Amino acid sequence: MNNIALVGLGVWGKKLLRTFSEICSIGFVCTTGKDENISWLKDNHPGILHTTDYETLLARDDIDAVIIATPINTHYMLAKKALKANKHIFLEKPLTNNILEAEELLDLSKKNKKLLFVGNVFLYHSAFQEIKDILNGQKIEYIYASWEKFGSFGEDLLWNLLPHDLGIIFLLMGYPSKFEIIEQKGFITDIDILVLRLKYEDGRSCLLQYNRIADKKNKRLTIITDTMSFAWSNNDLFTITKENLQNTLTHSSDKDPLVLEAQEFLSLLEKKEYRNDLSNLDLDVVRLLSAINNSLTKE
Numbered sequence: 001m002n003n004i005a006l007v008g009l010g011v012w013g014k015k016l017l018r019t020f021s022e023i024c025s026i027g028f029v030c031t032t033g034k035d036e037n038i039s040w041l042k043d044n045h046p047g048i049l050h051t052t053d054y055e056t057l058l059a060r061d062d063i064d065a066v067i068i069a070t071p072i073n074t075h076y077m078l079a080k081k082a083l084k085a086n087k088h089i090f091l092e093k094p095l096t097n098n099i100l101e102a103e104e105l106l107d108l109s110k111k112n113k114k115l116l117f118v119g120n121v122f123l124y125h126s127a128f129q130e131i132k133d134i135l136n137g138q139k140i141e142y143i144y145a146s147w148e149k150f151g152s153f154g155e156d157l158l159w160n161l162l163p164h165d166l167g168i169i170f171l172l173m174g175y176p177s178k179f180e181i182i183e184q185k186g187f188i189t190d191i192d193i194l195v196l197r198l199k200y201e202d203g204r205s206c207l208l209q210y211n212r213i214a215d216k217k218n219k220r221l222t223i224i225t226d227t228m229s230f231a232w233s234n235n236d237l238f239t240i241t242k243e244n245l246q247n248t249l250t251h252s253s254d255k256d257p258l259v260l261e262a263q264e265f266l267s268l269l270e271k272k273e274y275r276n277d278l279s280n281l282d283l284d285v286v287r288l289l290s291a292i293n294n295s296l297t298k299e
Contacts, residue, residue: 006030006069027049027063030051058085058087059085063087064269067089072096076096076102089115091116120261123168138228143224147165149219150217153212157194159293170281176199179291219234
């Protein structure tokens with residue numbers, strides 16, 4: 001691995017640059033050329049070169065991989081060009097906002113034997129790893145996910161926030177048989193509050209609630225099995241069992257999941273394991289989001 005380039009220098013792009021530059025070589029950043037972003041780059045990463053020409057960047061032989069942190073509607077075009085230029089890709093979630101485009105990108109990555117890694121940072125959180133270890137095959141009956149925050153009004157709530165929880169839910173419970181939109185409300189944008197339910201053929205369900213005009217920031221996930229429940233709040237994991245009705249702190253971590261995610265991407269490149277074990281998950285996320293989006297558009 002010689003060098004990696006970052007494409008996009010928004011809020012999340014800056015976080016990715018800080019994280020990756022601490023553990024690997026980032027040689028170039030490609031942006032739209034906004035003065036404030038170029039100034040930030042020069043002040044914080046003076047050794048990294050800047051360009052606004054994506055095509056020229058992809059033509060460089062010394063660039064092996066690109067990190068794409070751009071608006072969702074640009075993912076398909078940017079990723080397709082990178083794959084055709086024989087570059088590995090770290091692509092921020094979701095893969096695309098179109099299932100046919102998502103399938104095409106994954107097929108192209110396999111054909112060209114290039115890694116197409118879709119970032120979903122909560123899948124690498126140590127609390128999630130702890131949940132999977134404790135569950136050890138137990139059947140989950142119910143999941144409740146809630147996310148309260150203020151901001152990110154320039155992004156689509158559905159495509160920006162839901163991929164995180166859907167990735168977790170699909171890994172733990174599989175793909176639902178149907179969904180139900182319970183509530184949607186706009187204030188600053190068309191949708192700032194969204195409540196929906198996922199249903200499974202065997203009667204299990206998940207309830208998801210999102211509010212980005214809240215007065216506080218909090219992300220919670222409650223998981224219920226026959227014998228115990230988990231409450232994952234920010235970086236802490238609590239458990240309750242029927243034998244011990246105490247809310248017990250089971251796990252707490254200050255490890256940055258973004259670092260763990262970046263390390264996983266780099267490890268796959270170093271070992272030349274150009275596969276995406278979560279490709280079906282990535283497709284399922286796009287598939288369900290597309291269906292929900294179509295339903296919201298009709299209402």
